[in-house]
Amino acid sequence: MPVGDRDHSEGTSDAPLVLVEYGDYQCPYCGAAYPILKRVQKELGSSLRFVFRNFPITNSHPQAEWAAETAEAAAAQGKFWEMHDFLYENQRFMGDEAYFAKQETKLKLDATRIAREAAKGAYSSRIEEDYMSGIRSGVNGTPTFFINGVRYDGYPGFEPMVAALKAAQKAPSRKK
Amino acid sequence: MPKSAKKALPILKPGVKAPNFTLKTTPDQSVSLRDFLGRPVVLTFYPADWSPVCSDEMGLYAQVMPEFKKFEAEVLGVSVDGVWSHLSFSKDRKLNFPLLSDFEPKGAVSKLYGVYEEDNGESARALFVIDKKGLIRWSYLSPDGVNPGAEGILSALEKLR
Numbered sequence: 224m225p226v227g228d229r230d231h232s233e234g235t236s237d238a239p240l241v242l243v244e245y246g247d248y249q250c251p252y253c254g255a256a257y258p259i260l261k262r263v264q265k266e267l268g269s270s271l272r273f274v275f276r277n278f279p280i281t282n283s284h285p286q287a288e289w290a291a292e293t294a295e296a297a298a299a300q301g302k303f304w305e306m307h308d309f310l311y312e313n314q315r316f317m318g319d320e321a322y323f324a325k326q327e328t329k330l331k332l333d334a335t336r337i338a339r340e341a342a343k344g345a346y347s348s349r350i351e352e353d354y355m356s357g358i359r360s361g362v363n364g365t366p367t368f369f370i371n372g373v374r375y376d377g378y379p380g381f382e383p384m385v386a387a388l389k390a391a392q393k394a395p396s397r398k399k
Numbered sequence: 400m401p402k403s404a405k406k407a408l409p410i411l412k413p414g415v416k417a418p419n420f421t422l423k424t425t426p427d428q429s430v431s432l433r434d435f436l437g438r439p440v441v442l443t444f445y446p447a448d449w450s451p452v453c454s455d456e457m458g459l460y461a462q463v464m465p466e467f468k469k470f471e472a473e474v475l476g477v478s479v480d481g482v483w484s485h486l487s488f489s490k491d492r493k494l495n496f497p498l499l500s501d502f503e504p505k506g507a508v509s510k511l512y513g514v515y516e517e518d519n520g521e522s523a524r525a526l527f528v529i530d531k532k533g534l535i536r537w538s539y540l541s542p543d544g545v546n547p548g549a550e551g552i553l554s555a556l557e558k559l560r
Contacts, residue, residue, distance in 0.1 A: 363548030
């Protein structure tokens with residue numbers, strides 16, 4: 224599924240590099256990749272657009288679906304990335320809904336609405352769409368990354384990712 | 400085991416009739432491949448219950464089940480683990496398809512499909528899509544330690560239509 228307006232993204236839409244992450248908020252490997260991605264984004268600046276898509280692995284991560292719903296519910300109030308970041312920065316509190324509600328209030332979000340929407344799975348079709356787009360692109364676990372549409376199978380560390388991105392930037396542009 | 404030590408396995412290829420087998424799925428229940436004639440079958444061999452990659456793979460298939468069901472496909476997992484291990488593993492990972500125990504004689508069905516690794520006594524990670532007439536239509540041998548995902552299976556199922 225090509226990156227488009229439906230996606231949550233950071234950076235400009237005409238950036239030469241597009242990095243897509245399929246992630247699960249409760250996945251420890253995604254949690255470990257989170258600060259690395261922040262550094263990668265800083266390093267590449269305006270040449271990078273970063274996209275996050277949901278890939279909750281619900282049978283091993285019982286809170287993953289709730290977390291994805293919560294981030295999407297925050298997105299509906301215009302604060303996806305704030306919630307996305309907070310979830311990854313507070314993975315150890317996953318499941319403590321009161322803890323996250325406090326942060327939502329701090330972010331001037333309607334926490335009651337988020338809780339209500341997350342409980343009824345208001346964004347489940349969007350999450351499912353993300354998930355299936357991942358399955359059809361060959362995602363088999365989290366995190367899985369795509370650089371300009373090509374799966375990145377290297378180690379999710381700072382140096383190798385920056386190197387792969389810079390190499391992709393030099394390569395003649397293929398599909399985005 | 401170093402990868403270089405591995406010999407190419409004689410995995411059954413598309414166009415071949417899928418050999419029938421009967422394996423235990425619980426201590427007192429068995430399933431036969433021929434029970435599923437009339438429906439596509441996804442046969443997924445994996446090395447062992449509990450090992451991290453397998454867990455991801457089987458868990459992934461459990462989660463993608465609604466998609467497989469759109470093709471009315473049955474999913475069967477096969478490894479050399481015993482039924483008690485399968486039961487416990489299946490419960491822990493909330494699997495929604497049967498795990499078959501290729502336990503006695505050990506690896507016999509895996510050998511039949513050309514996906515038994517003699518060196519370590521486990522099934523390789525391999526996938527077969529069998530059509531409703533019992534013909535293998537797609538097969539895939541995954542490299543060691545790599546979860547093959549579900550995309551290949553879904554594409555193969557689409558082609559059956």
